């Protein structure tokens with residue numbers, strides 16, 4: 001047995017998802033490949049998304065942006081979460097657009113550009129209600145004012161103005177409408193300061209699919225890129241790209257009243273066959289899914305029983321003729337095996353957390369199209 005866990009990523013699904021969202025949103029798209037492409041592998045996903053027509057790549061950190069450049073990706077990149085004392089010179093030299101939210105941060109970026117003799121390209125972020133990054137209140141006129149001054153000096157260029165929605169997952173939400181107005185006001189202030197941003201953007205996946213007023217020039221798509229419907233509404237054409245699979249590594253027949261895994265939190269109520277799966281919470285199977293989780297084994301959904309441990313968990317295979325080496329699908333694109341959405345429900349979390357939780361020792365492999373179907 002050559003592997004314990006494998007995440008098979010279908011890049012044809014990623015490409016199809018780009019086209020599906022583009023057809024609905026009718027804007028340019030930024031493929032958000034932060035957190036190693038939501039666990040799928042940032043570089044492979046970025047290549048597939050750009051080839052399918054996405055115009056931009058989005059990441060949170062310098063390291064992520066630079067690794068895309070090192071891999072040869074030349075598409076425009078926006079990176080938006082930095083400490084003000086980071087080495088912005090490296091990012092400017094790599095032609096990475098910087099999301100900037102504060103005046104001290106803007107000063108640092110302008111200074112790095114001057115040192116380098118190059119103009120930094122920034123996208124100013126307004127806070128329209130999320131209260132994380134972004135300038136709010138009097139900070140926004142200050143930020144846009146300073147940015148204009150630096151533009152006139154020639155030390156930077158403001159390509160974009162943007163923000164991020166707090167609850168686009170609730171269609172028709174009053175709060176989305178309020179944030180769209182706050183964003184329009186932020187744009188008005190930026191233009192009044194003399195800025196002329198060519199790129200304005202606010203929408204994530206959910207807004208790209210359901211909130212036309214929030215689409216502006218570009219939608220930043222994360223979860224929909226990976227084929228997960230952010231609204232759980234079954235958007236036609238979205239195809240989950242990742243299948244997490246493994247194999248049975250041990251099988252035992254046990255009697256009624258047998259304790260299973262730590263605790264034991266589970267005791268068998270009948271004679272049964274237990275199959276050991278070599279994946280645990282370090283590999284992304286959340287402990288919180290205990291008592292609800294299922295996997296696909298021998299053409300059937302079988303329950304995971306007892307506590308999910310760091311490296312392994314136990315499947316109750318009942319009377320199925322299970323043998324060591326039998327394939328197990330932990331989650332897949334849907335139809336029969338459990339999905340990312342199922343795991344998120346079982347663990348009381350979001351699909352984002354399930355996908356990004358898939359651990360480093362699960363090897364990633366890539367397919368294009370049919371071959372990925374299991």
Ligand SMILES: *Cc1c(COP(=O)(O)O)cnc(C)c1O
Nearest residue numbers: 032164204205220221222223224
């Ligand atoms: C993660 C992220 C996104 C993608 O959000 P989804 O809801 O997964 O589409 C978009 N914009 C920003 C700023 C983000 O941090």
